[in-house]
Amino acid sequence: MNTKSQLLCAWCGIVFLVLFTIGWVLLARFLPPPSPALSANEVAAIYQQNTGAIRFGLMLAMIAGGLTAPWVAVIANQMKRIEGDSPVLTYTMLVAGAAGILVLVLPAMTWTVAAFRPDRNPELIMLLNDFGWIFFVMTFSPFFVQNIVIGLAIFADKADAPVFPRWLGYFNIWVAILLVPGGLITFFKTGPFAWDGILAFWLPLVIFFAWFLVMFQMLLKNIKQQALPA
Amino acid sequence: MPKTKNHVPGEVGIWVFILGDMLVFGLFFLVFVYYRGLDVELYRQSQATLNQHYGAFNTLLLLASSWFVVMAVENARAASGKQAAKLFSLALLCGAGFGAVKFIEYSEKLAAGITITSNDFFMYYYIFTGLHLLHVVIGMGVLTFLIIKARSPQFQASDMVLVESGASFWHLVDLLWIVLFPLLYLMK
Amino acid sequence: MNTQLIKHPATLVWALLMIATALSWWLGADGGELKSASIPMLTVTLMVIAFIKVRFVIHYFMEIRHAPLALRLVCDAWVVGICAAILGLYWFAPAS
Numbered sequence: 002m003n004t005k006s007q008l009l010c011a012w013c014g015i016v017f018l019v020l021f022t023i024g025w026v027l028l029a030r031f032l033p034p035p036s037p038a039l040s041a042n043e044v045a046a047i048y049q050q051n052t053g054a055i056r057f058g059l060m061l062a063m064i065a066g067g068l069t070a071p072w073v074a075v076i077a078n079q080m081k082r083i084e085g086d087s088p089v090l091t092y093t094m095l096v097a098g099a100a101g102i103l104v105l106v107l108p109a110m111t112w113t114v115a116a117f118r119p120d121r122n123p124e125l126i127m128l129l130n131d132f133g134w135i136f137f138v139m140t141f142s143p144f145f146v147q148n149i150v151i152g153l154a155i156f157a158d159k160a161d162a163p164v165f166p167r168w169l170g171y172f173n174i175w176v177a178i179l180l181v182p183g184g185l186i187t188f189f190k191t192g193p194f195a196w197d198g199i200l201a202f203w204l205p206l207v208i209f210f211a212w213f214l215v216m217f218q219m220l221l222k223n224i225k226q227q228a229l230p231a
Numbered sequence: 232m233p234k235t236k237n238h239v240p241g242e243v244g245i246w247v248f249i250l251g252d253m254l255v256f257g258l259f260f261l262v263f264v265y266y267r268g269l270d271v272e273l274y275r276q277s278q279a280t281l282n283q284h285y286g287a288f289n290t291l292l293l294l295a296s297s298w299f300v301v302m303a304v305e306n307a308r309a310a311s312g313k314q315a316a317k318l319f320s321l322a323l324l325c326g327a328g329f330g331a332v333k334f335i336e337y338s339e340k341l342a343a344g345i346t347i348t349s350n351d352f353f354m355y356y357y358i359f360t361g362l363h364l365l366h367v368v369i370g371m372g373v374l375t376f377l378i379i380k381a382r383s384p385q386f387q388a389s390d391m392v393l394v395e396s397g398a399s400f401w402h403l404v405d406l407l408w409i410v411l412f413p414l415l416y417l418m419k
Numbered sequence: 420m421n422t423q424l425i426k427h428p429a430t431l432v433w434a435l436l437m438i439a440t441a442l443s444w445w446l447g448a449d450g451g452e453l454k455s456a457s458i459p460m461l462t463v464t465l466m467v468i469a470f471i472k473v474r475f476v477i478h479y480f481m482e483i484r485h486a487p488l489a490l491r492l493v494c495d496a497w498v499v500g501i502c503a504a505i506l507g508l509y510w511f512a513p514a515s
Contacts, residue, residue, distance in 0.1 A: 168244035175251040185358070188348060193262050194358070200262060204255070237487045250493060257501040264505050268512025287444040291437060297480050298433040305427060399481050406476045410501075413465045417447030418509070419458045 004228040010075035011220045014213050017068040024061025025109070028054045034134060034197040038190045044130050045123035048116050055116045059109045066105035073098030073147075076216065079165070079223055080151065083158045090150040090157070097150070100143040108137035138196045139187060141180040141205070148177035148212070169219055172212075179208045241396030249403050252366075256407050259362075260414060263355050270351070275419065277352035280345070285336045286416040289329050293405040296325030300374075300398045303381070307394045312386040315394075316378045322401065323374045326367055333364055356415055363407055370404045373397040432479040439472050463506060470502040 026032045035047055048055060073095060080091040115129035155163070155170030182201045185194040193200040239246065267274045303318035340346075340353075347357040377397045380390055443465055477494050478484040484491070 166244070167242060168247045171244040171248040172251070175248050179255060182358075189354075192266065192351060192354070194354070200259070204258065236485060238482070238485050239487060239490060240482045240485075246490065250497075253497050257497060257504075260501060261504050261508060264508040264512075268508060271512065283444065283448055287440060287447075290440045294433060294436050294440065297476065298429065301427070301429040301433075301480050395482075402476055402480045405480070406473045409472050409476065410469050413443060413447065413469045414505075417443060417465050418462045 004224060007075050007078065007224045007227075008221075010071035010078075011217060011224065013068040013070075014072035014075075014217055017065045017072060018210065018213055020065035020068070021062050021105075024058040024065060028058025028061065029112070030054070030058075031112075034138075034202065035130070036191070036197050037131070037134070037186075037195050039127075041123035041127040045119065045126040048119040048126055048130075052116055052119050056113065059113045059116070062109040063106050063113075066102050066109065069098065069102050069105065072213075073101070075220060075224075076151065079220060080154045082164045083154050083160075090154040093150045094147050094154075097143045097146040101147060104137065104140045104143060108133040111136065134196045135186065138183050138202055138205075141183045144209070145177045145180050148173045148180070152177070164223060165219060169215070172215065176208055176212045180205045241394075241399045242392050245396040245399060249399060252403060253407075256410075259359055260410060263359070263414060266351060266355075273350060274352045277350060277356075278416065278418075280343075281356070281416050282336065282339070283416045285332050286412045289332050290408060290412050292325045292329045292332070293408050296322040296329075297402055297405040299325065300401050303377075304394055304398050307381055307386075307391060310386075310388070312381040312383070316381040319374050319378045319381060323371055323378065326371045326374065329367055330364065330371075333360065359411060359415065363404070363411060366404045366407065370401045373400055429479050432475050436472055436475060439468055443468055459510070462509060466502060466505055466509075470498050474498045 030051060035044060077091045077095045077098070080094060081088045084091050111129055111133035115126050115133070119126065152170040152173035155165045155167060155173070158164055158167075182194060183205050186196040186198075186201050189195040189198070189201075192198055196202055299318045299322035303315040303322065306312075306315040306318060345353055347354055374397065377394055380386060380393060446461060447465060474495070477498065483494050
């Protein structure tokens with residue numbers, strides 16, 4: 002059994018959370034998000050005042066994004082145990098997970114471009130700021146697909162000793178649905194469905210964070226079980 | 232009635248989903264009441280354009296459907312799958328009626344030029360009732376599945392877990408509407 | 420359908436729920452003609468009726484009254500917590 006590699010991959014998920022929090026929250030101070038209702042000058046001021054920390058913080062966030070690759074792989078590895086020879090849901094999860102990395106990395110790089118020349122025309126800073134936030138908050142589809150197929154794979158597990166407990170399947174479906182309100186931010190500049198709103202941003206963010214912790218626990222349990230002599 | 236005490240209806244996992252959904256809708260309710268408090272007059276005026284009779288009639292439809300589902304579960308327990316299938320079909324019919332009323336209601340509003348971006352009240356109105364309608368549609372899928380299960384000659388006691396899980400989900404659809412109705416249509 | 424099912428406790432509960440809905444319908448429709456002083460009490464009444472209905476649905480239709488204590492407590496906590504929070508937010512809303 003490749004217990005060590007699996008453990009390494011699972012821990013990458015946690016390192017991602019920590020590194021992303023340090024870079025994106027503590028250094029760049031992108032939490033709470035700037036309101037979509039801010040004027041161009043107000044947006045530009047954010048990038049002008051905190052330029053160095055934003056640049057460095059977003060670099061860490063970009064590095065963190067890559068760490069979700071091994072994380073997705075270890076989930077896929079456990080899903081493949083369920084699916085066996087014809088792992089279509091596992092493949093779907095891998096492809097969606099790969100796209101998910103871009104949803105984490107690309108906004109960080111867009112904001113980096115804004116912070117690269119903070120003295121340029123504020124309208125352009127605002128454009129990049131909008132692009133980053135809309136890409137980051139609204140793009141729920143890869144994560145949605147990822148969570149749905151994890152749920153479906155768990156439900157399809159008819160073994161006497163299933164790989165994952167069934168409640169984890171329901172949990173994944175629930176998480177998937179909660180990511181959907183992010184898709185509404187295109188309509189709003191204020192309120193709960195704006196990109197800084199409680200239902201479009203905060204709820205999915207908290208749930209996404211919790212999903213990592215729950216999946217991590219269940220993965221660890223499985224990896225340890227696999228390591229036991231049969 | 233279940234045979235034993237301390238019986239979890241359906242499989243334990245479905246309760247992760249049901250309670251999770253209740254938590255989120257609970258948050259929806261609170262967000263609505265909070266923002267309503269910031270601009271009561273707008274919400275009162277907008278609410279006055281809603282047709283309460285549609286909302287109330289839909290509440291009655293869902294309550295009736297829930298009762299059919301309870302009776303269907305009891306019949307399934309008594310191993311009379313055919314009878315259970317009939318009652319599930321009646322519940323499904325009520326669900327379709329709910330959808331039809333909602334369709335008429337939405338068409339009237341849209342014809343009057345009222346959309347999701349008209350004002351904050353209608354933003355909540357469309358998003359909350361829309362998400363709830365999505366639950367109704369999923370629930371109707373679940374009921375259809377239960378009808379097929381109950382009709383099959385191989386229907387057996389071990390299928391009760393499925394029946395109870397599906398029934399619990401349908402009751403969730405009912406209970407969320409019970410709160411949404413006074414919240415959107417009635418509160419002054 | 421046999422008569423035993425008609426006598427099922429859920430049937431009585433269902434009848435009560437239908438009556439409660441009709442009552443809310445009537446109260447809500449009349450609200451426009453009420454004096455403004457009684458409007459807050461009307462809203463509180465409507466919300467309390469709604470959450471009592473919800474508790475009946477949870478306990479009798481979802482059969483939570485036969486469920487393990489933990490599940491019963493979680494469900495009841497939701498009913499009481501969300502109802503209280505709604506009423507609190509409504510009552511203490513900044514006057515406008």
